[in-house]
Amino acid sequence: MADVAERAGVSRALVSIVFRNQPGASQETRERVLRVADEIGYRPDSAARLLARGRSRTLGVMFTVHQTFHTDLIEGIYPEAERLGYDVLLSAAAQGRSEEKAVEALLGHRCEALILLGPDAEPAYLDGLGQRAVTVSVSRRVPRARVDFVHSAESKGVRQAMDYLVELGHRRILHIDGGDGPGSAERRRSYRAAMRRRGLDGEIRVIPGAHTEQSGIETGRLLLAERERGLPLPTAVLAGNDRCAMGVMMAMTRGGIEVPRDVSVVGFDDSHLSHLMPVGLTTVRQDAGLMAEYAVRFAVERLENPELAPREAVLDPKLVVRGTTGPPPEGDGPSA
Amino acid sequence: MADVAERAGVSRALVSIVFRNQPGASQETRERVLRVADEIGYRPDSAARLLARGRSRTLGVMFTVHQTFHTDLIEGIYPEAERLGYDVLLSAAAQGRSEEKAVEALLGHRCEALILLGPDAEPAYLDGLGQRAVTVSVSRRVPRARVDFVHSAESKGVRQAMDYLVELGHRRILHIDGGDGPGSAERRRSYRAAMRRRGLDGEIRVIPGAHTEQSGIETGRLLLAERERGLPLPTAVLAGNDRCAMGVMMAMTRGGIEVPRDVSVVGFDDSHLSHLMPVGLTTVRQDAGLMAEYAVRFAVERLENPELAPREAVLDPKLVVRGTTGPPPEGDGPSA
């Protein structure tokens, strides 16, 4: 920077003004400074800038590698952040890299706000984060924490899916839940409520699971084993999310169960994965772009007005019917 | 930091020593400093640290959102970087966010090295990056650039897949290429060579594509249209990568073509996606963990010894046979 200043025959302060696009420099000088900078390959050092400014204007995004829905969200976060003049830093949680580690990294880089995609951490920890930085939780609700919250109206989505299945004639509808994954508790509750509302109390069955393919695969194997022992299959499976739906389909198909002929499968998320199955996955769509937009806006608005109380955005999901659902097999219909 | 020093009754320098885990402080003092820091919630500011140290010890990773293989790589990058004492910053290219933008962000944060996952940029640009920072390109080879390079022996992988298909009896083997995506040129060449070697010159057919599901879907539609017009289907498809394989399977299955009964499909990558299909995808496995390890090691070693010439690691891929391949349909076999 000093080099640029010297070569352009101005002070360092003026170079700073030019690079920050602030008033206080003539057009002529601006051009000269920029030209010189370009010549010697100068670019502002964001670390020093950050240090001096006291503000980083950086949003930290924590996501989980392999959660396809998260990449959908990330794609939406960048443009909105850029529009509002913020930088984005990504940090992934993965096998061997805990969420906390990922978050610490973001905090260490002085992110002003944290956007956590489907955090699995405990409410107390999240509340603690909320004290230290503006925090937005996407998909996971954290009651009584100083944290903004963006999610879908899980219950509405589940209800749509259940109504659709029941009207197709399904009665033995199984739910693989997402364990303590984001949104799972609500989805589980809504499944139970829908079953009861339809007078299917006796058919309620929840298999503990997770938001992974593995969990779907395990459930699929369980069902195959049950069939061996002569137990009836469910006619429909409501999976905790798309990945889980994939897993259960894979296991069942390998065991000779055909989807949707023998069993219908419904996912949740509408991650880009769902379009890609040879037979598109029927699923409950969450609008990733819109969720991302809300998350960024919540963060930025709280940053620029710290008095603001944490807010909550609840978006309406929508059932998308594709190829993995159909009427139940003969003899398993409503007439049975 | 000054607060910590004061409260612990030591100088700032000593706090610095403790946090850098350097010799020069007694055990007793260390504990006291750490305890005090914990109490008042102090954490070192990586921006200031970076600025003072002159070195950031940070690796910047550029990846493409939705490229499932990239997330496999990222998962491998973190532990290796941590082991070597380096920080990792992620920056995604996406719809509306070019690779260059993603890279500039990393550079602006003073990443010392860039690890580019399957960059699509031009060789000249990459060479330019190579001058500015230690750069490692994963999957894409950049001849005559000051860039390290980690990739698979594409030709070996393609050869294995082709040998396997031909031995199953396939002759009409179609290749959907990856356009100018990483590794595509070599895969295309190897496909052609393998066909010729097997005396199948007349059957060579390359459909221009890309490393996306969309490209597979389009090819699938093309094939369906051809079948309408009475043209024979290929008996096997060698896709540019797993995502493309997914796409072509999806389109064909919807059009009533069954995999592998009517057409066999082989992918490339063995991204975690491939296990998840109801019928596992036969594919050429690239060892993401090992590739990640090499990429990080190359970067760090060049960082610590700048004299080092750029190197190249070529890893052996391996055909993984799953459920999407089988013998060609009756009448299309070798006897035909």
Add this chain to the structure above:
DNA sequence: TACTCGCACTAGAGCGCGCTAGTAGAGCGC
């Protein structure tokens, strides 16, 4: 002429650390 005002620009402190050069004191041999 004397003044105010606005514009283009500058001096210099300070952001939170790392690091070099140094000091104080304890322990040791002679």
Add this chain to the structure above:
DNA sequence: GCGCTCTACTAGCGCGCTCTAGTGCGAGTA
């Protein structure tokens, strides 16, 4: 007693930038 070394610690500069409080100057006004 002296000088020596070793450990535990400190003072203070500098990293590359931003920002506040200025300076100097020409144009406009009384």
